[in-house]
Amino acid sequence: MPFVKVWIHLVWSTKNREPYLTDETRQKVFVHIRENARAKNIHLDFINGHKDHVHCLISLGTDQTIEKIMQLIKGESSFWTNKNRLCKTKFEWQDEYFAVSVSESTLESVRKYIANQEEHHRKRSFGDEFEDFLSRAGFQKLKDKEN
Secondary structure, three states: OOOOOEEEEEEEEEHHHOOOOOHHHHHHHHHHHHHHHHHOOOEEEEEEEEOOEEEEEEEEOOOOOHHHHHHHHHHHHHHHHHHOOOOOOOOOEEEEEEEEEEOHHHHHHHHHHHHOHHHHHHHOOHHHHHHHHHHHOOOOOOOOOOO
16 A cells, blocks of 8 residues: 655636635635545645635645646536525636645645635735745746747
């Protein structure tokens, strides 16, 4: 039996960063995501977010990929949200997402960061946060070629 522990911090937003995730809706969606993850054998350690985005801390299983987990979590939760009519209009997640590995030594600080989303976003927009994530992780946005 293999022993694997690979921690991933996942971040994704609502389509066009619409503020669909009101306080009440957000909690219902997060409870459902947690239950769905458990049913699909996805180890979801921590989840939180704000009006237009979600943060999750997960541990990958030996037969799981980030792509498959994101498909299972995002696809199923948007279907469930629409089926239960939690939003006045059609609910969708944006296609893009952010995923970065987390070392065992920083797990507590990542959990605290995820837990404090409401406080964090009183001072900073999700757009700014996302750009900072990309920059700190060393991602570069593609730019149009200059002739």
